[in-house]
Amino acid sequence: MSENKITLAHGSGGQLTHELIKHLFVRYFANPHLSRLTDAAVLSLPDLRVAMTTDSYVIRPLFFPGGNIGKLAVCGTVNDLAVMGAKPLYLTCGLIIEEQFDYETLEQIVASMAHTARDAGVKIVTGDTKVIERGNGDGLFINTAGIGVCEYQFPPAIEIGDxxxxxxxxxxxxxxxxxxxxxxxxxxxxxxxxxxxxxxxxxxxxxxxxxxxxxxxxxxxxxxxxxxxxxxxxxxxxxxxxxxxxxxxxxxxxxxxxxxxxxxxxxxxxxxxxxxxxxxxxxxxxxxxxxxxxxxxxxxxxxxxxxxxxxxxxxxxxxxxxxxxxxxxxxxx
Amino acid sequence: MSENKITLAHGSGGQLTHELIKHLFVRYFANPHLSRLTDAAVLSLPDLRVAMTTDSYVIRPLFFPGGNIGKLAVCGTVNDLAVMGAKPLYLTCGLIIEEQFDYETLEQIVASMAHTARDAGVKIVTGDTKVIERGNGDGLFINTAGIGVCEYQFPPAIEIGDxxxxxxxxxxxxxxxxxxxxxxxxxxxxxxxxxxxxxxxxxxxxxxxxxxxxxxxxxxxxxxxxxxxxxxxxxxxxxxxxxxxxxxxxxxxxxxxxxxxxxxxxxxxxxxxxxxxxxxxxxxxxxxxxxxxxxxxxxxxxxxxxxxxxxxxxxxxxxxxxxxxxxxxxxxx
Known part of the structure; x- marks a missing residue:
């Protein structure tokens, strides 16, 4: 990796993100779950296969036609589990809030998370809140992590014609x-x-x-x-x-x-x-x-x-x- | 809740944090796991009890005598699981990085996370990276979520003299x-x-x-x-x-x-x-x-x-x- 500075492109989900993950995280965190580079980790717990995933949400504006950061934070993590063939069960919710953030806006976002979680059949079971000094953050960031039980067994290799x-x-x-x-x-x-x-x-x-x-x-x-x-x-x-x-x-x-x-x-x-x-x-x-x-x-x-x-x-x-x-x-x- | 603004005290871990959690999250996310207000959720998965927790790390400075934000992000989440009587197994890692953040500093922090994870016997199995515009964040925030298997059964009620x-x-x-x-x-x-x-x-x-x-x-x-x-x-x-x-x-x-x-x-x-x-x-x-x-x-x-x-x-x-x-x-x- 020749760059010495993180650029916006490193977070864009494109090739540089890909390289950052490969060259930094996979290298250091090396383990068979992570190196599959899928959106969620499939974990062999003693008795069953559990999928685990995480995503941070930094979207601006916080509200947009069709949703808000809270709805998004639940959907995104639920979807990352679902596409692994897992039934999403439990989410965590970590909030980083800038001080002076409007309480009613926060309530609206949290209510939307709760509503979406019910819709999606998942429970938000644990959370964490940090408040940072004004000027150090951009209103609100949300991280959700989730686990689900793998129920679907993907058939073997992709073939020509699929x-x-x-x-x-x-x-x-x-x-x-x-x-x-x-x-x-x-x-x-x-x-x-x-x-x-x-x-x-x-x-x-x-x-x-x-x-x-x-x-x-x-x-x-x-x-x-x-x-x-x-x-x-x-x-x-x-x-x-x-x-x-x-x-x-x-x-x-x-x-x-x-x-x-x-x-x-x-x-x-x-x-x-x-x-x-x-x-x-x-x-x-x-x-x-x-x-x-x-x-x-x-x-x-x-x-x-x-x-x-x-x-x-x-x-x-x-x-x-x-x-x-x-x-x-x-x-x- | 009479305040309409989030203040630093809401994130201080004291009474206002406590009230925020009770009045907002427990109310909206209502479920038996969450309302126990413990640091990690104990989940009855079909075949075994799994503990799940999350924490965001926003510490400044990023490096301090005895550690850095990466080491802290692993220790904090591992410890939240361990105090539930669970053997920590798997962590997620969500990074929010301000653009122009120094790559070598990031590498140092990631290496420290990896080292600490090995020490603690846990694997970081999935992650997510977001990069935000300069001025919207404060260098680096880390969220980790973790799951572990509950092995210890706490004996019943606390008594006078304990x-x-x-x-x-x-x-x-x-x-x-x-x-x-x-x-x-x-x-x-x-x-x-x-x-x-x-x-x-x-x-x-x-x-x-x-x-x-x-x-x-x-x-x-x-x-x-x-x-x-x-x-x-x-x-x-x-x-x-x-x-x-x-x-x-x-x-x-x-x-x-x-x-x-x-x-x-x-x-x-x-x-x-x-x-x-x-x-x-x-x-x-x-x-x-x-x-x-x-x-x-x-x-x-x-x-x-x-x-x-x-x-x-x-x-x-x-x-x-x-x-x-x-x-x-x-x-x-």
């Missing part, structure tokens, strides 16, 4: 937060997709044993998740641009501001790699759930180019979808 | 950090007691089934822990001032600056309530461990005044030891 499935439109969360922060002044509002996915995922896994991989495309977006799937693997991924679900408003804002929706953060989306034969039926199952109504097959595992993700564009071309490098967008989560 | 035991001198951590921060210019150095206590505690619990309660006296110090023990109980606690172990340097600094050592934070101390008959033998067991050499019986459970802690002073008087209110000291942890 389908890529997503449960709905891309980029809603990032556009919602950016609009709220920047006062972009568009005359339509996009609400964040922020939602706990555990119920949808359980619903799908009960009916299907064909799901080989799941991940929630948050920071770094779909592009990041797909690049992690193919990294150093003997296969690639082809995405079909026409199949990628986008809200008209998001498509419009991306066109105007030059954003690529594949890199936008989501907080209520899950990407799955699914056995080809079962994929259409699985999409039907997902569509029967409120959080899966816009589910689609958006691409597939291909034999070449290996280790890469490309997009078959609407006009019949091909475009490489790289791992995000640095920050194409202002940091929002 | 002894209060501590494993060494009070206040070393807080004085070390204050000196490092304020350049107090004393010509002696006090090192923080920051240490993982799991090994000492296992060592004690293997040989003794007489420990009825344990807690690590961190923020709010010994005064806070003892007040929590007696709160709404039909007994009180009497402390013997002559028995309370203090380093000469800490005693001197307290005398000069007007601090009460009972309220100073510790990061390598455990307070136990122990059956009277077994207490002397237990102190001997503790003294055989490197982290227990200065163990002492410092007081006992008394029948009156109920719900209160008092100190039998060196000159034969009695002084009430209240729950800390507000911040007698600059916030250090």
């Amino acid at each position: 389908k890529i499935v997503i449960n709905g439109t891309l980029g809603d969360h990032e556009i919602a937060v950016l609009s709220a922060r920047q006062n972009l002044g568009f005359d339509f509002e996009v609400a964040s997709d922020c939602a706990p996915l555990a119920d949808l995922i359980v619903h799908v896994l009960k009916a299907h044993s064909s799901v080989k991989f799941m991940r929630d495309p948050t920071r770094g977006g779909l592009a990041m998740v797909l690049n992690e799937i193919v990294e150093e693997q003997p296969f690639g991924i082809a995405l079909d641009e026409t199949e990628i679900p986008l809200k008209d408003a998001v498509r419009g804002i991306c066109a105007v501001l030059g954003f690529d929706p594949l890199y936008l953060a989501n907080e209520g989306k899950v990407v799955m790699v699914v056995n080809a034969d079962d994929a259409p039926r699985l999409v039907d199952t997902m569509r029967a759930h409120p959080l899966g109504r816009d589910s689609r097959i958006i691409g597939e595992i291909v034999d070449a180019p290996q280790g890469m993700v490309y997009l078959r564009t609407t006009i019949g071309g091909k475009r490489i979808v790289d791992m995000p490098v640095g920050t194409q967008l202002p940091r929002i989560c | 002894k209060i035991v501590i494993n060494g001198t009070l206040g070393d951590h807080e004085i070390a950090v204050l000196s490092a921060r304020q350049n107090l210019g004393f010509d002696f150095e006090v090192a923080s007691d920051c240490a993982p206590l799991a090994d000492l505690i296992v060592h004690v619990l293997k040989a003794h089934s007489s420990v009825k309660f344990m807690r690590d006296p961190t923020r709010g110090g010994l005064a806070m822990v003892l007040n929590e023990i007696v709160e709404e109980q039909p007994f009180g606690i009497a402390l013997d001032e002559t028995e309370i172990p203090l380093k000469d340097a800490v005693r001197g600094i307290c005398a000069v600056l007007g601090f009460d050592p009972l309220y100073l934070a510790n990061e390598g101390k455990v307070v136990m309530v122990v059956n009277a008959d077994d207490a002397p033998r237990l102190v001997d067991t503790m003294r055989a461990h490197p982290l227990g050499r200065d163990s002492r019986i410092i007081g006992e459970i008394v029948d009156a005044p109920q719900g209160m802690v008092y100190l039998r002073t060196t000159i034969g008087g009695k002084r009430i030891v209240d729950m800390p209110v507000g911040t007698q000291l600059p916030r250090i942890c």
Whole structure:
């Protein structure tokens, strides 16, 4: 690692984050759980497999269309467990609050956490609060850690022909937060997709044993998740641009501001790699759930180019979808 | 709750923190695990009891005699599990880093976390890194959450006559950090007691089934822990001032600056309530461990005044030891 300073890009979820984790944390904390680089740790406790995960939430503004930092802090951690095939059970909640933070605002956020936890079927069982001097923090940071019991057994290796499935439109969360922060002044509002996915995922896994991989495309977006799937693997991924679900408003804002929706953060989306034969039926199952109504097959595992993700564009071309490098967008989560 | 603003005192570990937790978190997150108000949650997973805890570390300066924020972030969470009678197993690590933070400093801190985790016999199994814009944070915040397996069964209720035991001198951590921060210019150095206590505690619990309660006296110090023990109980606690172990340097600094050592934070101390008959033998067991050499019986459970802690002073008087209110000291942890 040649840099001597931490930059915003180290926290962007892109390649530099990836390198920081590999070169620093995996190196020092070396253990078999951590080096799998998944979002949650699967722990062999004496009698059962428990998944454990953590995430800090530093989003600004604290409130945005469709959610707030508290709702997000529960959804994000619940989703990290759910995509591991675990049933989320228990969360911790660590707050870092700047002094003079408004008490009623805090109450609203805590109430939202509680509400979302009930929705998601998890309990917040322990917590910690630190208050820091004014000027040293930015209002409120929340960390949640969570554990769940692993119930789903992922079938073996990903194969050529497997389908890529997503449960709905891309980029809603990032556009919602950016609009709220920047006062972009568009005359339509996009609400964040922020939602706990555990119920949808359980619903799908009960009916299907064909799901080989799941991940929630948050920071770094779909592009990041797909690049992690193919990294150093003997296969690639082809995405079909026409199949990628986008809200008209998001498509419009991306066109105007030059954003690529594949890199936008989501907080209520899950990407799955699914056995080809079962994929259409699985999409039907997902569509029967409120959080899966816009589910689609958006691409597939291909034999070449290996280790890469490309997009078959609407006009019949091909475009490489790289791992995000640095920050194409202002940091929002 | 009449205040509308969060103040530093809400994070001080004293009465306002206590009220914030009771009135906000317990109210909203209501569940039987949380309302016990212990440092870690004991979770009935299907097949075994797992303890889970979290803590955020916002200490300044990041380095101090005897430790740094990374060592502290591991010790603190390990100790919160150990005092629940749990064997700490797995930790999460969430970092919030201000951009432009020095990479080598980060590496030093991470290395220290890794070293301390090995010492404590725990694995850091998952993590998360957020980088925030310069000026929005104060260099580095660390959150750790941890789980452990509950191995020790606490015997039933605390009784009149039970002894209060501590494993060494009070206040070393807080004085070390204050000196490092304020350049107090004393010509002696006090090192923080920051240490993982799991090994000492296992060592004690293997040989003794007489420990009825344990807690690590961190923020709010010994005064806070003892007040929590007696709160709404039909007994009180009497402390013997002559028995309370203090380093000469800490005693001197307290005398000069007007601090009460009972309220100073510790990061390598455990307070136990122990059956009277077994207490002397237990102190001997503790003294055989490197982290227990200065163990002492410092007081006992008394029948009156109920719900209160008092100190039998060196000159034969009695002084009430209240729950800390507000911040007698600059916030250090």
